[in-house]
Amino acid sequence: MSTQLQRSEQETDESPQEQRLERKSLTEGEREAQRTEEESTGDETPRAHLKVFRYDPEVEAKREPRFDDFHVPAPQGTTVLDALMYARDEFDSTLTFRHSCRQAVCGSDALFINGSQRLGCQTQIQDLDQRPVRVEPLPHQEVEKDLVVDMEHFYDQMEAVEPYFQGETPDEEEQLQSRENREKVKMSTRCIWCGACQSSCNIAAGDNEYLGPAAINKAYRFAMDEREDDDIKQHRMNILEQEHGVWRCQTQFSCTEVCPKDIPLTEHIQEMKREAVKDNLKFW
Amino acid sequence: MHEHDVIVVGAGGAGLRAAVAANEEGADVALVSKLHPVRSHTGAAEGGINAVLRDGDSFESHAEDTMKGSDYLGDAPAIETLCHQSPKETVQLEHWGMAFSRDDDGRMSQRPFGGLSFPRTTYAGAETGHHLLHTMYEQVVKRGITVYDEWYVSRLAVTDHAEPEDRECHGVVAYDVQTGEVDAFKARNGVILATGGPGQVYDHTTNAVANTGDGPAMAYRAGVPLEDMEFIQFHPTTLPSTGVLITEGVRGEGGILYNAEGERFMFEGGYAKNVGELASRDVVARAELTEINAGRGFEDDYVHLDMRHLGEERITDRLENIIHLSEDFEGVNPLEDPMRVKPGQHYAMGGIEVSENGETCINGLYAAGECACVSVHGSNRLGGNALPELIVFGARAGRHAAGKEMETAEIETGPSASIGSGDVDTPVSPGAIDTSEDGVAADGGRAGDDPATDGGAVVGMDETVERALDEEQARIEHLLEKDDGVQHADIRSKLQESMTENVNVFRNEEGLKQALRDIREAREAYQDVYVNDPSRTFNTDLQHTIETRNLIDLAEAITLSALARTEFRGAHWREEHQDRDDENWIKHTMLAWNEGSPDLYYAPVILDGEDKSYEPKERHY
Numbered sequence: 001m002s003t004q005l006q007r008s009e010q011e012t013d014e015s016p017q018e019q020r021l022e023r024k025s026l027t028e029g030e031r032e033a034q035r036t037e038e039e040s041t042g043d044e045t046p047r048a049h050l051k052v053f054r055y056d057p058e059v060e061a062k063r064e065p066r067f068d069d070f071h072v073p074a075p076q077g078t079t080v081l082d083a084l085m086y087a088r089d090e091f092d093s094t095l096t097f098r099h100s101c102r103q104a105v106c107g108s109d110a111l112f113i114n115g116s117q118r119l120g121c122q123t124q125i126q127d128l129d130q131r132p133v134r135v136e137p138l139p140h141q142e143v144e145k146d147l148v149v150d151m152e153h154f155y156d157q158m159e160a161v162e163p164y165f166q167g168e169t170p171d172e173e174e175q176l177q178s179r180e181n182r183e184k185v186k187m188s189t190r191c192i193w194c195g196a197c198q199s200s201c202n203i204a205a206g207d208n209e210y211l212g213p214a215a216i217n218k219a220y221r222f223a224m225d226e227r228e229d230d231d232i233k234q235h236r237m238n239i240l241e242q243e244h245g246v247w248r249c250q251t252q253f254s255c256t257e258v259c260p261k262d263i264p265l266t267e268h269i270q271e272m273k274r275e276a277v278k279d280n281l282k283f284w
Numbered sequence: 285m286h287e288h289d290v291i292v293v294g295a296g297g298a299g300l301r302a303a304v305a306a307n308e309e310g311a312d313v314a315l316v317s318k319l320h321p322v323r324s325h326t327g328a329a330e331g332g333i334n335a336v337l338r339d340g341d342s343f344e345s346h347a348e349d350t351m352k353g354s355d356y357l358g359d360a361p362a363i364e365t366l367c368h369q370s371p372k373e374t375v376q377l378e379h380w381g382m383a384f385s386r387d388d389d390g391r392m393s394q395r396p397f398g399g400l401s402f403p404r405t406t407y408a409g410a411e412t413g414h415h416l417l418h419t420m421y422e423q424v425v426k427r428g429i430t431v432y433d434e435w436y437v438s439r440l441a442v443t444d445h446a447e448p449e450d451r452e453c454h455g456v457v458a459y460d461v462q463t464g465e466v467d468a469f470k471a472r473n474g475v476i477l478a479t480g481g482p483g484q485v486y487d488h489t490t491n492a493v494a495n496t497g498d499g500p501a502m503a504y505r506a507g508v509p510l511e512d513m514e515f516i517q518f519h520p521t522t523l524p525s526t527g528v529l530i531t532e533g534v535r536g537e538g539g540i541l542y543n544a545e546g547e548r549f550m551f552e553g554g555y556a557k558n559v560g561e562l563a564s565r566d567v568v569a570r571a572e573l574t575e576i577n578a579g580r581g582f583e584d585d586y587v588h589l590d591m592r593h594l595g596e597e598r599i600t601d602r603l604e605n606i607i608h609l610s611e612d613f614e615g616v617n618p619l620e621d622p623m624r625v626k627p628g629q630h631y632a633m634g635g636i637e638v639s640e641n642g643e644t645c646i647n648g649l650y651a652a653g654e655c656a657c658v659s660v661h662g663s664n665r666l667g668g669n670a671l672p673e674l675i676v677f678g679a680r681a682g683r684h685a686a687g688k689e690m691e692t693a694e695i696e697t698g699p700s701a702s703i704g705s706g707d708v709d710t711p712v713s714p715g716a717i718d719t720s721e722d723g724v725a726a727d728g729g730r731a732g733d734d735p736a737t738d739g740g741a742v743v744g745m746d747e748t749v750e751r752a753l754d755e756e757q758a759r760i761e762h763l764l765e766k767d768d769g770v771q772h773a774d775i776r777s778k779l780q781e782s783m784t785e786n787v788n789v790f791r792n793e794e795g796l797k798q799a800l801r802d803i804r805e806a807r808e809a810y811q812d813v814y815v816n817d818p819s820r821t822f823n824t825d826l827q828h829t830i831e832t833r834n835l836i837d838l839a840e841a842i843t844l845s846a847l848a849r850t851e852f853r854g855a856h857w858r859e860e861h862q863d864r865d866d867e868n869w870i871k872h873t874m875l876a877w878n879e880g881s882p883d884l885y886y887a888p889v890i891l892d893g894e895d896k897s898y899e900p901k902e903r904h905y
Binding site: 056057058059076077088089090093094096097098099100101102103104105106107108122124144145146148151155159162163164165167169170172173174175176177178179182185186189190192193222225227228 | 319320322323324325327328337372375378379380381383384385386387388389390391392409411414415418419422423425426462492493494525526527528529608609612613614615771772773777815816817818819820821822823824825
């Protein structure tokens with residue numbers, strides 16, 4: 001720590017944290033200038049114009065939500081995630097978003113891109129009609145910072161359906177499962193927990209307790225698996241038939257439309273509704 | 285301060301399996317991961333799990349294939365453990381509900397894979413890792429195991445004893461990515477590192493952005509040797525634009541590699557006259573690059589992998605995920621056109637030196653999965669052997685850390701297992717740079733991060749954890765308070781480019797030395813690194829800055845080990861040394877952190893197993 005810095009700390013009433021925030025936000029103007037300069041001296045590579053949502057409750061300059069413009073090189077094949085990474089690494093290291101595998105399997109980078117829930121890594125910029133490309137955090141979720149939303153509620157809903165196999169298992173031998181049954185649950189097992197469906201669902205937006213498409217799909221994955229017994233299936237149906245369960249779905253298909261893994265979510269929810277009807281018929 | 289019996293760092297396949305095993309032994313276990321568990325890179329594994337499940341197959345055959353694939357650098361006790369326990373662990377996954385592909389009789393399907401003498405790769409479509417990861421996480425949820433997700437572990441709490449073998453690990457320090465809070469996690473029994481591979485050392489890699497080798501780098505600086513770091517696996521079939529993996533299952537199912545002249549070069553070029561595309565990965569990767577370098581590639585960059593003749597039905601049944609990957613990430617529909625592929629960094633055979641029980645030479649510190657080197661893969665891993673490694677050795681580490689009585693390991697760890705020291709002629713002096721006067725390194729850690737450098741004073745549990753917490757808080761404050769300097773992204777991208785250029789499939793002395801110079805430059809630049817983002821909330825700038833330090837240390841370990849090994853073995857090809865040299869080189873390369881100046885020494889390869897002794901033979905495929 002330099003002595004100069006220590007001296008300036010003594011001269012003001014601001015806490016070290018506040019001073020640091022102030023110092024670093026001062027350089028924001030310079031970075032802006034640098035950004036513009038780099039943008040204007042581009043080569044022949046096609047560039048994409050991104051409008052990216054910015055917000056950080058801790059930094060004064062970002063406390064008021066805004067959109068930042070980034071012009072990044074976008075040769076054929078560039079994805080929205082590639083463009084965001086370029087913008088972060090070359091222009092503004094404070095730009096914050098989740099990402100990891102870059103191949104549509106970790107589910108970290110579900111974003112609201114040009115008004116639709118998509119994975120950043122799976123979305124080619126050249127496939128998007130609307131320019132500039134608008135990148136926002138998933139709607140209906142609390143924004144923590146920039147493009148990062150709080151996923152805790154989503155995880156809680158997933159866990160509410162007891163998302164684990166509850167079959168009786170023999171000691172050593174594998175259980176058998178027919179190809180047909182595996183085929184039946186196959187699509188439901190592809191869920192990567194990205195949260196795109198939940199974010200696109202009007203009902204989930206208005207009813208915080210609604211289990212939502214991802215969690216119901218997870219329940220479907222087990223309820224339809226022939227390796228689980230009937231009494232477990234009954235238990236699963238009881239969870240799904242509760243007030244904020246399957247009956248809340250209004251078959252708007254928005255979850256199915258945005259699912260990056262093409263899971264027929266609405267169909268799975270409908271199937272669980274039919275199972276629920278069959279279930280209740282027994283008692284009428 | 286949090287306190288548990290066992291702390292597992294990393295929540296991919298190995299970490300989750302370790303946590304479940306420790307829980308089953310009655311331990312209070314917690315997972316600490318910088319990602320939410322389902323985001324872990326295990327989810328990207330495609331091919332399958334090698335397990336002996338059928339009549340006609342045998343443990344001995346799996347072990348022999350693995351030893352041959354390793355080019356006789358695997359340790360027999362580890363390989364035999366893998367082969368014996370993989371069937372039980374694989375069936376265990378099935379019992380936990382994993383959605384394996386099925387044969388007509390309802391049993392789990394198996395398929396051929398490179399280097400295997402029996403089709404024993406058990407799979408779930410071309411997304412086996414995704415199913416394994418989610419199945420394991422489901423078990424963690426079922427058991428109510430504590431998960432600290434989005435907590436980044438950045439320091440181990442290790443005592444100050446002079447000899448690494450006398451040290452003890454009492455916990456870790458991590459910060460909550462969402463709030464920036466730095467806190468300590470005390471481990472009453474032990475810490476298990478399961479942090480995955482270091483693929484981000486390279487720029488063309490199948491690995492996730494999160495794969496920065498945090499575990500190996502922390503263990504190395506705490507005194508655990510890194511083993512066989514020179515052996516980096518380059519997967520033969522990755523998409524040229526992004527490095528996205530195209531599973532070996534495509535070749536297993538009958539996919540064919542062609543060069544730009546339309547030749548099926550694996551056979552016609554004589555690279556693998558018997559099995560062609562199903563040779564082991566090192567062989568296929570070299571064949572492809574040889575073709576490309578000879579001008580027989582497409583656009584001097586890639587070759588074709590064609591699976592159209594398999595028919596849409598079979599492709600959709602067994603490899604559907606590949607259709608999506610090739611379409612989404614390369615714009616090629618593999619039902620209509622051949623896929624473009626080239627080799628890309630995929631897997632680190634080397635890592636934290638451990639025994640078959642997951643123990644390192646530091647008491648209470650364990651490692652499992654790709655971050656560890658047990659060693660089952662030797663100098664070349666067979667496809668389908670990584671997932672069984674995760675579950676077999678993850679479970680063993682979990683049980684041992686939870687206090688279960690285990691048989692004494694046959695693989696010895698630590699510097700006392702040395703069978704001779706090595707020397708290597710480097711163009712620059714490698715290691716940590718200490719430019720400060722007070723012994724505090726520029727990134728806020730102690731110079732060298734070596735626990736023994738503080739005078740051997742800190743040996744108690746609480747004291748050790750508290751000191752680690754103080755130091756990590758100081759390091760993070762330092763990084764955040766520094767106003768100007770170099771940003772991690774600049775350092776990282778130059779490092780990745782140099783490693784991809786110089787420490788790739790084909791290696792020579794000049795290139796390796798150039799890489800060491802570039803690594804030195806990165807290390808010097810890192811002295812002036814600063815974090816631009818002042819926020820405590822989700823500060824990825826800070827996290828990536830700390831990760832970059834880990835990448836520098838691992839890049840150096842890989843390159844130094846590669847420079848020292850003057851022979852051609854497995855994935856390690858040297859231009860100046862075109863023969864496998866069994867007389868001098870059937871030994872593990874070990875690198876120990878000596879206050880930032882790596883000590884190079886060697887440890888024995890164990891070719892005598894319980895079942896049989898393995899005699900090195902020429903590899904023919």
